[in-house]
Amino acid sequence: MSQNGLLTLPLHAVAHGRTGDKGNTANISVIAYRDAGWPVLLEQVDEARVLALFAPMGATRATRYLAPGLKGLNFVIEDALQGGVNSSLGLDRHGKTLSFLLLGEVMVTCPRAAVPEGSPYLK
Amino acid sequence: MEKIVHIGCAAGFAGDRFDASGPILADMAGRAGPKYLLFETLAERTLAAAQRLREQDPEQGYSPYLERYLRPCLAEAKRLGVRIVSNLGAANPLAAGRRALELAAAQNIPNMTVCVVTGDDLTAYLSPEELQAFPTVEGGAVAGRKILAANAYLGARPIAAALAMGADMVLVGRGVDSALALGPLMYEFGWEAAAWDRLAAGTICGHLLECGSQVTGGYFADPGFKDVPDLAGVGYPIAEVSADGSMVICKPAGTGGLVSRATVAEQILYEMHDPARYLVPDCVADVSEIRLGEAGPDRVRVEGVRGEAAPETLKATLCVENGWLAEAELSYAGPNALARADLAGTVVRERLARLGWDGPLRVEILGAGAVHSGGGAPSFGLAPDGEYRLRVAAPAPDREGAERVADEVLSLYCAGPAGGGGYRRQVTQEVATVSALIPRDRIEPHIRLHRIGGDAR
Known part of the structure; x- marks a missing residue:
């Protein structure tokens, strides 16, 4: 797993986040645990990767916003909720669970310092 | 200080x-x-x-x-x-x-x-026709649907x-x-x-x-x-x-x-x-x-x-009628549970088709990636044994139609695959929301403060 001192891990190892919804649009924050994780997010977690993940569920567009003060990205993903609370037939109409789909499916290559001390990913 | x-x-x-x-x-x-x-x-x-x-x-x-x-x-x-x-x-x-x-x-x-x-209650001073005329930003059109509530933020x-x-x-x-x-x-x-x-x-x-x-x-x-x-x-x-x-x-x-x-x-x-x-x-x-x-x-x-x-504008939420939603679930567990749950879903689909149901229908298996699948077929590579739960959801124009969908899942108790248990159903009247943008001067003159109780009593 380690290469040049770098680790390849799910985004979940270096960032946390939460989903919000407005109509059929989801927003998912991706916030670095450590300063060393912020450049990893900026360089590797882009609109194309996020849209590719949610396109099978119907998403048509992903926009990435930056909140440098929080070391956070905010993805706004249109048509991600199959109609959302108004009309989705799915179980999770708000898309509340989607933040963990993103954190689990996107892989990143990062320095060890981007992962919090004591993280199960370092064991 | x-x-x-x-x-x-x-x-x-x-x-x-x-x-x-x-x-x-x-x-x-x-x-x-x-x-x-x-x-x-x-x-x-x-x-x-x-x-x-x-x-x-x-x-x-x-x-x-x-x-x-x-x-x-x-x-x-x-x-x-x-x-x-x-x-x-x-x-x-x-x-x-x-x-x-x-x-x-x-x-x-x-x-x-x-x-x-x-x-905030726009229905108190704007007609349904006026409400329908404002530009909407989320949730689609209002025209032709009954407005249940309309409130400005x-x-x-x-x-x-x-x-x-x-x-x-x-x-x-x-x-x-x-x-x-x-x-x-x-x-x-x-x-x-x-x-x-x-x-x-x-x-x-x-x-x-x-x-x-x-x-x-x-x-x-x-x-x-x-x-x-x-x-x-x-x-x-x-x-x-x-x-x-x-x-x-x-x-x-x-x-x-x-x-x-x-x-x-x-x-x-x-x-x-x-x-x-x-x-x-x-x-x-x-x-x-x-x-x-x-x-x-x-x-x-x-x-x-x-x-x-x-x-310049204020956002308003319009609530409109949106038909009914049927949801029903049934669990399968133990050896070959995934295949039994999958067969149960097929039975519901075929039954509804034979009864002339032609509306949208979502049939999925909880435990097989349903929450994140977008309603597609079960993923490959799942364990055939274990715990899986069939879930069926469908919109219907009226309560009767929604009940009919849920009834088809219920009937799996006797007429479906072996060992289905833990049936639950929910039939819900649906409300959709639409966001509209309304100029402030159409709303702000109607804001009132009412002081009640205290020494005003």
Whole structure:
């Protein structure tokens, strides 16, 4: 797993986040645990990767916003909720669970310092 | 001594815990300065049901939870001088105010003054045709659908004005959630209408508080990765706000939960789109360069919020009828459970097709990636044995059609594959919401303040 001192891990190892919804649009924050994780997010977690993940569920567009003060990205993903609370037939109409789909499916290559001390990913 | 305004929030959605105000008030007993207690209990579509209740009984239509939230805290809040600000008014804020006064009278609380803000209910002064003509931004068209409720998101200024009238409690209907905190701050600090950075800071204060424990460790725990001490005893938040708009987010002494830069950061971006342009009736807030700092255990300092001029239009939510939804589930467990659940789904599909059902239908297997699959076929590579749960969902124009779908899942008990158990069904009348943008001058002249109780009685 380690290469040049770098680790390849799910985004979940270096960032946390939460989903919000407005109509059929989801927003998912991706916030670095450590300063060393912020450049990893900026360089590797882009609109194309996020849209590719949610396109099978119907998403048509992903926009990435930056909140440098929080070391956070905010993805706004249109048509991600199959109609959302108004009309989705799915179980999770708000898309509340989607933040963990993103954190689990996107892989990143990062320095060890981007992962919090004591993280199960370092064991 | 620097003036600090203390604002606690004891409910973050309709149905949030009813006992969260106790620890907030206990903590506030030891605090000097103006003190406020917020309850945010109004979801977008809640107003459709509330409006229906009001049509049936002119003294109903406020939050059905009003008594459960207010009864435990009214006497102590009045005794401590903690003023309550809430959207418990829902579709009938005046009736909510009268009911709150009755509760106070029943507890022998003297001299209670309630101020009620009205004017958010657009159906009171705009016709359905006028409502349908405004441009919509979310949720599609209104034309041809019955409007159940139409409410504008009011801002903080009426709340500030109500406090200036001496209210112990301010009750509103639809308003932007953040105004529940910004209103008290405008009143206490005399922030001018064009002090955009301050108004934005107060808006973000409200944004951080409005989901209750979501900023104090609720909805945050991820065991082993993001641990939260004593989550079962999570304390609801208190903001300590200074005149320059900077604030400390904390929680009542002796409660569980966690306030850290991470809990605050997650809540700042919650339900936000462009962090540099968060639009509310009172301003446009910019949190892109916000600064968070540890200010002691479970205390986070928040500063650096910037603001710009408020938008020209106000957002309104229109609730329209949207038919019925059927949902039904049945579990399969043990050897070959996945194949049995899959066959059960096939049976439901074929039965409904033979009965002439031609509407949308979602058949999925929980445990086989259903929540994240978008309703597709079960993924490959799943264990054939284990626990799987068939779920069927379909929209229907009427209740009868929805019941028919759920009945087909029920009939699997005898006529489906072997060993299905744990049937549950839900048939729900659906409400859709549409957001429209409406010029301020069509709404603001209709905003009214009503002072009831106290020495006005």
